[in-house]
Structures are given as C-alpha cells and as structure tokens.
Amino acid sequence: MEFKETVYTDTDRCKGCGLCINFCPKQAITQSEHANAKGYNYVEVDDEKCIRCGACYRVCPDYVFEIR
Amino acid sequence: MKLKAPERVTWTQSGFCPGCGHGIAFRLIAEVMEELGLSDKLLLTVDVACCSLAIECVKYDTIMCAHGRGVATAIGAKKVRPENPVCAYLGDGAAYSIGMAETIHTGLRNDNVVVITVNNSLYGMTGGQMAPTTLPGQKTTSSKYGKDPERCGMPFNIVDAYQGFKIGYLARGALCDVANINKAKSYIKKAFEKHMNGDGLCYVELLSACPTNLNMQPVKAMQRIKEEMVPYFPLGEFQDNTKEKKEEE
Numbered sequence: 001m002e003f004k005e006t007v008y009t010d011t012d013r014c015k016g017c018g019l020c021i022n023f024c025p026k027q028a029i030t031q032s033e034h035a036n037a038k039g040y041n042y043v044e045v046d047d048e049k050c051i052r053c054g055a056c057y058r059v060c061p062d063y064v065f066e067i068r
Numbered sequence: 069m070k071l072k073a074p075e076r077v078t079w080t081q082s083g084f085c086p087g088c089g090h091g092i093a094f095r096l097i098a099e100v101m102e103e104l105g106l107s108d109k110l111l112l113t114v115d116v117a118c119c120s121l122a123i124e125c126v127k128y129d130t131i132m133c134a135h136g137r138g139v140a141t142a143i144g145a146k147k148v149r150p151e152n153p154v155c156a157y158l159g160d161g162a163a164y165s166i167g168m169a170e171t172i173h174t175g176l177r178n179d180n181v182v183v184i185t186v187n188n189s190l191y192g193m194t195g196g197q198m199a200p201t202t203l204p205g206q207k208t209t210s211s212k213y214g215k216d217p218e219r220c221g222m223p224f225n226i227v228d229a230y231q232g233f234k235i236g237y238l239a240r241g242a243l244c245d246v247a248n249i250n251k252a253k254s255y256i257k258k259a260f261e262k263h264m265n266g267d268g269l270c271y272v273e274l275l276s277a278c279p280t281n282l283n284m285q286p287v288k289a290m291q292r293i294k295e296e297m298v299p300y301f302p303l304g305e306f307q308d309n310t311k312e313k314k315e316e317e
Contacts, residue, residue, distance in 0.1 A: 005070065013078075017087035017279070017286040023246055040086070054071050055246045061084065061091025063073035 003052050007045045008066045016040035020056035020065070029056060074098040076107060076127040083121045087286025089243040089276025090118060093186055094126055096253045097155070100260055101128075109152045113142045115162040118192045122157070136167030139174050142181045153182065153260060160187040164200045164224045171226070175233040178268040178311070182259050185226070185271070188278040189297060196281030200224040203300055208281075226273055227306050236268030238307035242275040244293040248303070255305065267311050275301055 014036060020043055021029045028049035036042045043064065045056075057065040077098045084090050101107045112130045114120050115138040123130050133141040142156035163171050163185045174183070190208050191197045197210040201223050205214040230238055237259050241252030252274055259270035275297050277289035284292065 013081055015086035019087060019286055019290065022287040022290075052069065054069060057071045057073075058246045058249050059092070061086075061088055061095075062082065063078045063091070063095060065071070066073075067069060067071040 001051075003050075005052050005067050006047070007050055007052060007056070008068065009043060009045060009064050010066070011036050011042040011064070012038075013062045014040055014042035014064045015062050016042060017061065018043075019059045019061070023055045023059045025053060025055060026051055074102050074107070076101075077125070079127055080125050082125040084118070085278075085280045087277060087279040087289060088118070089186060089188065089274065089278075090122065092243045092249060093157075093184065093252075093274055093276065094122060096249070096256050097157075097184070098126070100253065100257045101153075103257065104260055104264075106153050106260070106264075111142075111145045111149060111152050111154045113138045113145065113154070113156045115156075115158045115167075117159045117161060117194075119157050119159055119162075119186065136162045136165070137170060138162060139167060139170040139181065139183055142183070143174065143179045146179070146181050153263060155182040155184060155260075157184050158186070159192065160185060160189070160201045161191045161199050164226070172229065174269055175230050175235050175271075178233070178235050180236070180263060180266055180268055182263045182270045183272070184256065184259075185273045186276045187273055187297075187301065188276045188281075189223070190278060190281055192278050192281055196278070201301075203296060206296075223300050225301065226271070227302070230271070230307065234309050235271060235307055236309055236311065237262045237270040237272075237305075239271075239305040240273040240275070240301060240303050242293050242298065242303055243277070244275065244290045251303075258305075262308075262310075265310075267309065273301070275303075 116135040138156040146154040239255040279289040
C-alpha cells in the first residue's frame with residue numbers, strides 16, 4: 001500500500017521504554033540492537049508494515065516519532 | 069495525517085524516566101495550547117518533585133513553586149494577569165498531601181485557574197513512598213507489607229472531595245492507552261476553553277504510570293492503571309458548570 005506520509009524517528013530522543021512496540025497495531029516497531037548516545041536501544045519502524053495510524057506518536061513520552 | 073509534537077516541548081530532551089507519563093501530559097498541554105492559539109500567553113506553575121524536571125524542558129513562562137503551593141501561586145498569577153491562561157501542574161503528593169489545604173480552598177472559592185494533577189499513586193521523586201492515593205494492598209518502599217486501609221485510609225478521591233462544591237470543570241483521564249490519551253486531551257482542551265471563558269476552577273486529574281518506583285516494565289505499569297487504578301479512580305467528566313457573569317455597572 002502506498003502512503004503519502006512517512007514515519008520519521010528521532011533516535012537520539014528514544015529511551016527504549018517499549019510503549020510504542022506494545023501499542024503498534026501492526027507490530028511494525030522493533031527494538032534495535034544498536035544503542036544511541038544515551039545508551040538506550042532505540043526503536044525502528046518497518047516501513048512496509050506501518051499503516052501511519054499515529055499510535056506510536058500518541059503513546060511516546062519522549063516525542064521520538066514524527067509523521068510527515 | 070501529519071503529526072509532530074510542538075516545538076515548545078521538543079526543543080530539548082527531558083529528564084523524565086523511560087515510560088513516564090509526564091512526557092505525554094506535557095505533549096497534550098502543548099498541543100492544546102497550539103490549537104487554541106495560547107502558546108505565547110500560557111503561564112505555567114510547576115510544583116517541586118518530578119514535575120519540576122519540566123522547568124528546563126518546556127518553553128513556557130514557568131514558575132517553580134514551594135512544595136504543594138502550585139495552586140496558590142497560580143491563583144496569584146491569575147489575579148495580576150487576568151487575560152493570560154494560568155495552569156498549575158502538580159503531582160498527587162503535592163495536590164493531595166502537602167497542598168491539600170490549597171486544593172480544597174481553591175474548590176471552595178472556585179478560583180479561575182486550570183489545575184492538572186498527575187496521579188501515579190505514590191511519591192515518585194523521593195523514592196516511591198506511600199501517598200494518600202496509594203491503593204489498598206499496594207507495596208511501596210514505606211509500606212512493605214502492602215498499604216493497610218484500616219491504618220492508613222482509603223485512596224483519596226478528588227471527585228468525592230469536590231462533591232459538595234460547585235466548580236467549573238472536573239474530569240479524570242488516564243494515560244494508559246491511545247484512546248484514553250486522546251480522551252485526556254479533550255478534557256484538557258475543554259478545561260482551558262472553560263478557563264478562558266471565566267467559568268472558575270477547571271480541574272483535570274490524569275492517572276499516570278511510574279515504572280521506576282513500581283519496579284515494573286513501562287508497558288506493565290500502563291496496564292496496571294487500567295486494571296488496578298481505574299476501579300478506585302473512575303474516569304470521565306464529573307462537573308461542568310458555567311459561571312454567570314456579573315454585569316459591570
């Protein structure tokens with residue numbers, strides 16, 4: 001499916017709490033093996049599975065996600 | 069659908085723990101302010117405790133008050149700047165423990181301020197001690213065998229306490245899943261709209277997770293709100309009154 005928007009992640013902000021992974025309806029988000037500058041394993045979005053619903057944006061306490 | 073958190077909260081990184089509800093609450097406030105076009109005018113008073121970490125990560129004119137006096141400071145700010153929206157942002161320890169007098173007397177006088185209380189059922193910053201909102205049987209660092217309601221009382225419920233008063237707006241939301249977060253935003257938006265109309269005290273309580281002090285994974289701490297906290301703290305809008313304006317002579 002084609003979407004106009006893309007989900008961008010600001011990995012430096014991520015604290016690896018895993019809320020977005022739990023609330024994603026399509027299981028499109030996974031925790032990366034790599035850590036960011038703060039030492040947290042940041043999250044990655046699978047563009048193929050993502051339906052741009054914005055659930056991750058709404059539950060994220062650290063404003064990692066941006067849909068544009 | 070384009071979604072981007074307002075620049076006023078994203079301009080720097082916050083010091084909150086991973087999975088803390090404060091981050092979500094501040095995004096809701098910032099989004100509501102942007103939608104209502106009040107971003108430049110908002111005066112925010114934050115209390116001592118975890119909410120005070122916000123003072124360096126939100127771009128609003130902010131006062132950090134003495135502990136528990138967030139509401140009193142907000143009333144003072146509103147008296148000298150009646151055209152600005154004034155919001156007091158507190159935790160449950162500040163609002164229902166040390167600042168109980170301020171909370172009750174504000175309701176009694178029906179002062180025109182917005183109060184947003186984040187209830188996580190314990191004292192967060194000091195290390196997870198028992199608070200007036202702690203649930204019966206909940207284990208905290210100062211109640212190792214679980215809270216005994218016979219000795220320490222039942223969880224304090226602001227809806228019951230304000231039942232006898234007629235305040236502008238009283239609602240309780242939960243930051244526990246996408247639907248409830250959206251609902252909490254609508255409560256905050258309504259509170260600010262009513263506040264700008266001069267309808268008196270607009271009080272919004274938000275149930276929030278504290279994964280660090282509950283020793284839980286963030287996801288589990290959020291599920292706990294729905295399973296354990298909501299039976300004691302029912303959600304919804306409880307009071308919605310309008311104030312009749314006195315005609316100026």
